[in-house]
Amino acid sequence: MRLKFTKMHGLGNDFVMVDGITQRVKLSPEKVRQIADRHTGIGCDQLLLVEAPRNPDVDFRYRIYNADGSEVENCGNGARCFARFVRDRRLTSKEHILVETAAGILELKVQEKDQVSVDMGAPVLEPSDVPFQADIQAESYPLEVDGETYNVGAVSMGNPHAVLLVDDVTKAPVDSLGAAIESHPRFPARVNVGFLQIEERGKARLRVFERGVGETRACGTGACAAMVSARLRGLVDDEVQITLPGGTLTIHWPGPGEPVTMTGPTASVYHGQIIL
Incomplete structure (x- = not known):
């Protein structure tokens, strides 16, 4: 499988961004670990996958894989990179983007000078x-x-x-x-x-x-x-x-x-x- 990607970071927290809308992507934990390896792969803290949403009221689905291949619910730095990535790759022209995640829906707002604000939702304290x-x-x-x-x-x-x-x-x-x-x-x-x-x-x-x-x-x-x-x-x-x-x-x-x-x-x- 030939996979196109973009390497990004938010404050040095680095990501491999993968567009799963315009290319076919099939990832396993082993493949994620291969990509994330800093010696034999690309190297990253996490791999972020852009997919078409399941919810018709949002713009994208966002999946997050740790370097060990495990899938997790949320990543704030990754969400900001996600917003810039989908605009840079012309997957959207919106400045206000709704994203479906395993933890719920995120609101992303693109601002000037590569700044992105993320409505992370209310914290869970129970x-x-x-x-x-x-x-x-x-x-x-x-x-x-x-x-x-x-x-x-x-x-x-x-x-x-x-x-x-x-x-x-x-x-x-x-x-x-x-x-x-x-x-x-x-x-x-x-x-x-x-x-x-x-x-x-x-x-x-x-x-x-x-x-x-x-x-x-x-x-x-x-x-x-x-x-x-x-x-x-x-x-x-x-x-x-x-x-x-x-x-x-x-x-x-x-x-x-x-x-x-x-x-x-x-x-x-x-x-x-x-x-x-």
């Missing part, structure tokens, strides 16, 4: 829906990991996130603790793990260990979940600049029941073809 094992909903939960107890927020932005507050994000044990929490039995679907440092009420720093990927330079849903968790604890205002290793996102959330809006840049790197 533990059983994250999913997370807890008796009642709370702002944070004690979680025992390797004999130590950590307080974590549990938020779903269409995919599950655990959020830990740290004093210095540069010293956070992202690889070791992130991996341990990712597969913690209280998160039955595994979990993305955010390490959040609050600088002031409108500014924070974040590193994210993504399930099935490891630490990435940026994670849009992770930034949204981190802001929600911090706001629930009364630590930030309703708009926060969150700086990740790859750059800065603006996250706006008025409060429970309201949608989270994420705004940030996108970049197209190159187009190519690969034979699988």
Whole structure:
């Protein structure tokens, strides 16, 4: 199979974008891993597949595959790249795009200077829906990991996130603790793990260990979940600049029941073809 693709990134969180509308695409977990391999393939954090929608009220269907071949529900940085990709490839001329995902419908708005805003929907806070094992909903939960107890927020932005507050994000044990929490039995679907440092009420720093990927330079849903968790604890205002290793996102959330809006840049790197 000869596959045309575009390599893109949002704040260094990199993606292989595949148009499944104008070409026939048949992907297996093995093929996704082959494409994502940074030594023998193209290399990416995630592969994003554009398909025709099943819902007649939206413009596209959007499928997301981690580098390990697993399919996941949502990706904020990927959603922004998706909006630019479908316009660059002339699949649409709209600036306001509705996209069907496994987590529901996303609203994407293309702005000037390669900025894209994404209506990520309202965060899910009920533990059983994250999913997370807890008796009642709370702002944070004690979680025992390797004999130590950590307080974590549990938020779903269409995919599950655990959020830990740290004093210095540069010293956070992202690889070791992130991996341990990712597969913690209280998160039955595994979990993305955010390490959040609050600088002031409108500014924070974040590193994210993504399930099935490891630490990435940026994670849009992770930034949204981190802001929600911090706001629930009364630590930030309703708009926060969150700086990740790859750059800065603006996250706006008025409060429970309201949608989270994420705004940030996108970049197209190159187009190519690969034979699988």
